[in-house]
Amino acid sequence: MVDVAVVGAGQTRYGNHPLGLKGMWAEAARDAFNSIDNDFDPVMIDEAFIGSIAFGGSQLGNTAALLTEHSGMDGVAVRRVENACASSGFAFRDAWMAIKSGQADVVVAGGIEKMNDLTPERKRYWLGVSGDTEWERLAGLTFPGTYALMARRYFHEFESSHDDLVHVSVKNHHHGSLNPMAHIQKEVSFEKASSGFMVADPLTLYDCCPTSDGASCIVLAADHVAKKLTDTPVWVRGSGAASDRLALHDRPSITQLQATQVAGKRALGMAGIGAEDVDLAEVHDCFTIAEVFATEDLGFAKRGEGGKFAREGLGRLNQGSTTINASGGLKSKGHPLGSTGTGQVVEVFKQLRGEVTSSRQVRGAEVGLTHNVGGSGATCAVHVFGRDQR
Amino acid sequence: MVDVAVVGAGQTRYGNHPLGLKGMWAEAARDAFNSIDNDFDPVMIDEAFIGSIAFGGSQLGNTAALLTEHSGMDGVAVRRVENACASSGFAFRDAWMAIKSGQADVVVAGGIEKMNDLTPERKRYWLGVSGDTEWERLAGLTFPGTYALMARRYFHEFESSHDDLVHVSVKNHHHGSLNPMAHIQKEVSFEKASSGFMVADPLTLYDCCPTSDGASCIVLAADHVAKKLTDTPVWVRGSGAASDRLALHDRPSITQLQATQVAGKRALGMAGIGAEDVDLAEVHDCFTIAEVFATEDLGFAKRGEGGKFAREGLGRLNQGSTTINASGGLKSKGHPLGSTGTGQVVEVFKQLRGEVTSSRQVRGAEVGLTHNVGGSGATCAVHVFGRDQR
Numbered sequence: 001m002v003d004v005a006v007v008g009a010g011q012t013r014y015g016n017h018p019l020g021l022k023g024m025w026a027e028a029a030r031d032a033f034n035s036i037d038n039d040f041d042p043v044m045i046d047e048a049f050i051g052s053i054a055f056g057g058s059q060l061g062n063t064a065a066l067l068t069e070h071s072g073m074d075g076v077a078v079r080r081v082e083n084a085c086a087s088s089g090f091a092f093r094d095a096w097m098a099i100k101s102g103q104a105d106v107v108v109a110g111g112i113e114k115m116n117d118l119t120p121e122r123k124r125y126w127l128g129v130s131g132d133t134e135w136e137r138l139a140g141l142t143f144p145g146t147y148a149l150m151a152r153r154y155f156h157e158f159e160s161s162h163d164d165l166v167h168v169s170v171k172n173h174h175h176g177s178l179n180p181m182a183h184i185q186k187e188v189s190f191e192k193a194s195s196g197f198m199v200a201d202p203l204t205l206y207d208c209c210p211t212s213d214g215a216s217c218i219v220l221a222a223d224h225v226a227k228k229l230t231d232t233p234v235w236v237r238g239s240g241a242a243s244d245r246l247a248l249h250d251r252p253s254i255t256q257l258q259a260t261q262v263a264g265k266r267a268l269g270m271a272g273i274g275a276e277d278v279d280l281a282e283v284h285d286c287f288t289i290a291e292v293f294a295t296e297d298l299g300f301a302k303r304g305e306g307g308k309f310a311r312e313g314l315g316r317l318n319q320g321s322t323t324i325n326a327s328g329g330l331k332s333k334g335h336p337l338g339s340t341g342t343g344q345v346v347e348v349f350k351q352l353r354g355e356v357t358s359s360r361q362v363r364g365a366e367v368g369l370t371h372n373v374g375g376s377g378a379t380c381a382v383h384v385f386g387r388d389q390r
Numbered sequence: 391m392v393d394v395a396v397v398g399a400g401q402t403r404y405g406n407h408p409l410g411l412k413g414m415w416a417e418a419a420r421d422a423f424n425s426i427d428n429d430f431d432p433v434m435i436d437e438a439f440i441g442s443i444a445f446g447g448s449q450l451g452n453t454a455a456l457l458t459e460h461s462g463m464d465g466v467a468v469r470r471v472e473n474a475c476a477s478s479g480f481a482f483r484d485a486w487m488a489i490k491s492g493q494a495d496v497v498v499a500g501g502i503e504k505m506n507d508l509t510p511e512r513k514r515y516w517l518g519v520s521g522d523t524e525w526e527r528l529a530g531l532t533f534p535g536t537y538a539l540m541a542r543r544y545f546h547e548f549e550s551s552h553d554d555l556v557h558v559s560v561k562n563h564h565h566g567s568l569n570p571m572a573h574i575q576k577e578v579s580f581e582k583a584s585s586g587f588m589v590a591d592p593l594t595l596y597d598c599c600p601t602s603d604g605a606s607c608i609v610l611a612a613d614h615v616a617k618k619l620t621d622t623p624v625w626v627r628g629s630g631a632a633s634d635r636l637a638l639h640d641r642p643s644i645t646q647l648q649a650t651q652v653a654g655k656r657a658l659g660m661a662g663i664g665a666e667d668v669d670l671a672e673v674h675d676c677f678t679i680a681e682v683f684a685t686e687d688l689g690f691a692k693r694g695e696g697g698k699f700a701r702e703g704l705g706r707l708n709q710g711s712t713t714i715n716a717s718g719g720l721k722s723k724g725h726p727l728g729s730t731g732t733g734q735v736v737e738v739f740k741q742l743r744g745e746v747t748s749s750r751q752v753r754g755a756e757v758g759l760t761h762n763v764g765g766s767g768a769t770c771a772v773h774v775f776g777r778d779q780r
Contacts, residue, residue: 001492047631053450053451054472057447057519058519058523059519059523060443060472060516060519060520061443061472061473061474061475061519061520061521061764061765062473062474062520062521062636062764062765062768062769063472064472064473064633064769065473065633065634065636065764065765065768065769066522066636066768068633069633069634069635069636069640074633074635075632075633075634075648075649075652076632076633077483077630077631077632077633077653077771078473078633078769079471079472079473079477079480079484079769080471080472080473081469081470081471081472082444082450082451082453082454082469082470082471082472083451083452083454083455083468083469083470084451084452085451087469090469093467094469094484094487094488097484097487097488097491097493098484098487098491100490100491100492100493101487101488101489101490101491101492102391102490102491103487103490103629126450129447129448129449129450129451130450130451130452131451131452132456133448133449133456239493240467241437241467242465242466242467243454243455243458243459243464243465243466243467243468244455244459244465245459245464246452246455246456246459250459258465259465262465263467374451374452374455375451375452375455378452378455378456379452379454379455379468379469381467
């Protein structure tokens with residue numbers, strides 16, 4: 001069976017982007033193509049998968065084909081993949097399978113979201129439609145409320161408090177301050193993050209990711225092609241995906257994400273490694289409590305000790321065995337829904353190749369992991385990457 | 391490389407369905423599972439791909455996970471695939487690749503759309519968002535107008551007139567009258583279809599597909615599993631997909647669909663057969679003129695002779711070498727956008743197994759083809775099926 005590598009990766013800066021969908025995508029694609037070391041031509045691309053919720057609805061149908069025609073990929077077999085905020089994590093998985101299938105040698109996986117050109121009311125609608133419509137959204141529960149319920153329950157079940165979430169926020173803002181592509185590039189103090197504007201008790205503004213525009217684009221290739229395109233491919237060592245009930249009341253526990261546990265176990269199992277072997281992980285911290293869950297569900301911390309993990313600063317850059325969200329994460333790098341999954345891959349690709357700002361470089365990074373969640377845990381895709389092929 | 395077969399296929403009746411998304415999907419999935427000859431359990435499903443535009447937007451994010459949790463597929467790695475009206479044609483392709491990749495043995499591909507619970511104004515919006523937003527939709531051009539422009543140009547370039555489209559309509563209504571799952575199960579006379587209510591000159595009501603609710607579900611399996619599940623698998627012999635510019639003004643010709651030509655050539659080439667070997671083809675006749683294009687672009691008729699092909703009744707049930715739209719096609723069976731592609735596979739599966747009403751059976755059907763188009767030709771997926779494995 002063929003091995004698959006990432007040979008190029010690019011993205012726009014996250015934030016309030018001046019361009020629309022087509023321009024943003026073209027920028028990310030160009031950045032990805034330019035990152036490929038040796039001669040590359042977009043006509044080499046056999047297949048493409050683009051993750052997006054098509055936020056705002058200006059181009060809800062055939063979004064993917066519209067984007068490829070604006071980036072030199074005319075005629076390519078392309079489709080949009082949608083799984084709420086995990087859209088491009090799944091787009092990446094499907095791109096990987098397309099190469100594994102022997103039907104394609106060079107495949108693009110990407111993601112995009114344009115969130116900042118809507119009124120606040122329309123934004124609320126578009127952010128709500130990824131939760132369970134019947135039981136949650138129409139009853140008034142949107143994601144800050146969902147994650148607030150989960151956080152409250154976590155504090156009840158385990159020795160943890162909002163202070164632990166503040167530690168997550170401070171860490172991710174610190175990492176983001178070192179990332180020139182991040183939406184929010186500034187430090188926040190523990191004091192400031194402790195006393196933020198309340199959004200949904202106990203979550204304050206400093207617990208919630210911003211509303212970002214952004215696009216990201218990854219070029220994957222089969223081993224024999226990858227080695228021609230670059231001397232430093234980043235290998236896809238494992239992929240896992242799973243789903244769960246959308247509505248919280250249907251789950252046996254709301255202080256862990258079962259989809260993360262299953263997807264993580266599959267991806268690490270395929271790579272033949274344990275969580276302790278991962279040098280850096282980009283995890284889905286749409287809210288700070290979600291990072292606490294991710295560190296436990298992926299195995300970086302024991303069950304119930306994710307809060308302690310944050311408190312002790314174990315995910316901080318080059319502090320523990322695994323740096324968590326070196327990019328700044330969704331909290332600080334930003335969260336342009338459909339772009340987030342492949343945006344995480346951009347960070348891991350550049351970290352493993354030693355191409356990030358030196359102040360943000362994870363020392364001796366050999367193995368990276370990406371963790372992308374849809375909604376409040378209904379879908380999840382995890383990928384493991386390595387500098388070594390196997 | 392593993393061969394892939396369809397082992398089960400089911401669908402709801404198309405039309406104005408009393409149930410919502412979850413109920414419709416559960417009905418189609420149950421129908422598909424029940425169609426599998428030997429012991430089958432949904433826990434065998436490794437991966438699922440569901441095509442939908444999420445029409446109406448009640449569940450725009452994580453739609454796919456919501457559906458699988460309501461059909462005994464809890465926890466499965468699932469995603470929504472969106473390519474406008476070609477959504478489930480691509481979902482099927484991605485399911486096929488997932489098995490080819492060796493990562494999955496049993497995979498579900500399906501599609502769904504609930505169209506009839508919106509106001510006419512909202513329907514217009516949701517039908518418009520699959521065309522090019524910037525150049526067409528916002529200028530007021532919706533699909534009847536797009537295809538009307540293409541029809542006018544076709545009549546200008548070739549010896550053809552609206553009468554040829556009437557022949558397509560009469561044929562497809564005839565086939566649909568024999569299909570108990572069709573939206574419109576009645577014959578129309580040539581006279582009646584000639585004098586229909588004008589929608590977009592030259593297209594009348596009898597040239598346009600209806601607005602349908604519907605869901606369809608296909609179970610695919612790797613060869614070694616397929617043979618355990620059934621004695622009569624239907625083999626996927628070829629798959630092809632392509633994209634094209636969304637806006638008509640960007641294409642060199644508007645009387646042919648380049649994406650169909652490329653996808654068809656790839657699928658037939660992979661199967662190692664010619665169009666003349668296909669016993670039945672389910673083609674994407676969202677408007678009658680689209681069937682004329684499809685018969686030419688797929689090679690059933692020569693360029694410019696699709697009108698003549700229709701006039702001479704060559705696509706009529708058991709009249710020529712290839713029966714076109716034995717199900718009634720989108721015109722008469724109905725067109726629940728996201729469901730159409732896998733709905734076509736349901737018809738081919740049942741026809742090749744000799745399981746349709748005897749009056750609709752294509753005699754000696756050994757090879758079938760499905761052709762699913764997104765928008766006015768921006769995306770296209772073609773599949774070839776055979777009773778024989780190779």
